[in-house]
Amino acid sequence: MTSDTALPLLRVTGLRKHFGRDEIIRGIDLDVAPGDRIAILGASGSGKSTLLRCLNFMERPTAGRIVLGGKVIGTERSGHDGKIEVSYSESELTRVRQRVGMVFQQFNLFPHMTALGNVMEGLRTVKGMARDAAAAKAQGQLARVGLEDKADVYPSRLSGGQKQRVAIARALAMEPELLLFDEPTSALDPELVGEVLRTIRTLAEEGRTMLLVTHEVGFAYHFANRVLFIADGVIHEQGSPDEVLKHPQQARTQAFLARHNEFQF
Template sequence: MSDVAPLVSARNVHKSYGHNEVLKGIDLDVFPGEVVVILGPSGSGKSTFLRCINHLEEMNAGSIMVGEQQIGYELKRGLLHRLSPRKIARQRQKIGMVFQQFNLYPHMTVLQNIIEAPVGVHKFPRHEAVAHARALLERVGLSDKADAWPRHLSGGQQQRVAIARALAIKPALMLFDEPTSALDPELVGEVLQTMRTLADGGLTMIVVTHEIGFAREAADRVVFMDGGVVVEQGPPEQVLTRPQHARTQAFLSRFI
């Protein structure tokens, strides 16, 4: 993909919380249409890096470009300046994110949850947002749940609604932060199947997960992080079956 510009380009990304240095210089490119799965032990910095891409966490040093923009900043006369929350929200329209917890509004129906950001934040015409939301519900297999309340849905259904909600702003990039970790085991499969469908459709995705099967089947590239650095990366058949680094080997041995 060297002749194609990356959609995400991270360079020397550092993030600390007090004296705890969580990210220690991350370099990573993600190309349009690519599915990148990030694996690693708890505390390795995976989720923090994902949140830095969306500027939910502010990095201490380095650069993350999404398209031609550094989310959260603008370049003026060679210096980076922080943007207002309103401008950051506008930038984030190209990025959808799905979290561990579903975070659906309990006082809104499924359809209302999905159209809230497109209409309220990004000013999509309401009729367009509703039509798109219904199409997304069909895409995630929940076309009959538009008028349901979140409390009446299973965890897997709620997470699929959360995926539809993230897609409602028509993002160029989707970030998934351990999207199945809060689910009962029997509900994990339906969410992973939805994600596989999105991957097959050519959506650019960065997925933090412990689901090795999903990484093997859906990823174009697997990135292994540990201790705040990228230890190794490559095609899933290489990283998952012939890992080169001892830390990767030790991590994967738990899943065999």
């Protein structure tokens, strides 16, 4: 449960993101407490993925402030027109990304490396670990996602579900404080979705702090302690899974859920 007194791990205030003239995120405030499991739902184009991608700076926010572990990210200074401009150094962003891991919709595995090589890569190149230590740790992470026997296999020989589990192991190996999942099952064949969701659920049971953008409403209900419904680049409705998914107050949330439950019986 989120308590109001817990220091947020991540605090987002006034977040905005433009792509050219299009304003995709139009002012989002969000606190993430340690242990939070937040499911982010919304229609295509609502800005939910962009919100997630701003949190590890895959996208640079146009405006707003992101505070991680009590420290403001970026260097703020007043621009000509009194607006606050923020600049980010590469070394700062690489440090942030080590603390905020990400799992992508399309896995983004490195095809020229084996499963083990993929999981070892961050440990070796970013953390500078010795080969043996990195290999041992990576092997342990593969075991956690049930793929210890696939260590020497290249991504092209893995199923979509296995690829995504390798990608999860790769992110976990860096020991992030916060893990972002960007529609982790959207690129999978329906019969492969379950194995990935089960892996994510195990992480939830370990008390990891996670943000999950998803279309799997049923999974969101069981996974999350908080649900955000995003529409037109703002948080349209938020609350417990019960509040947002079973008893939505806003018409757009109701319409969205009705569409997603259309063929359920």
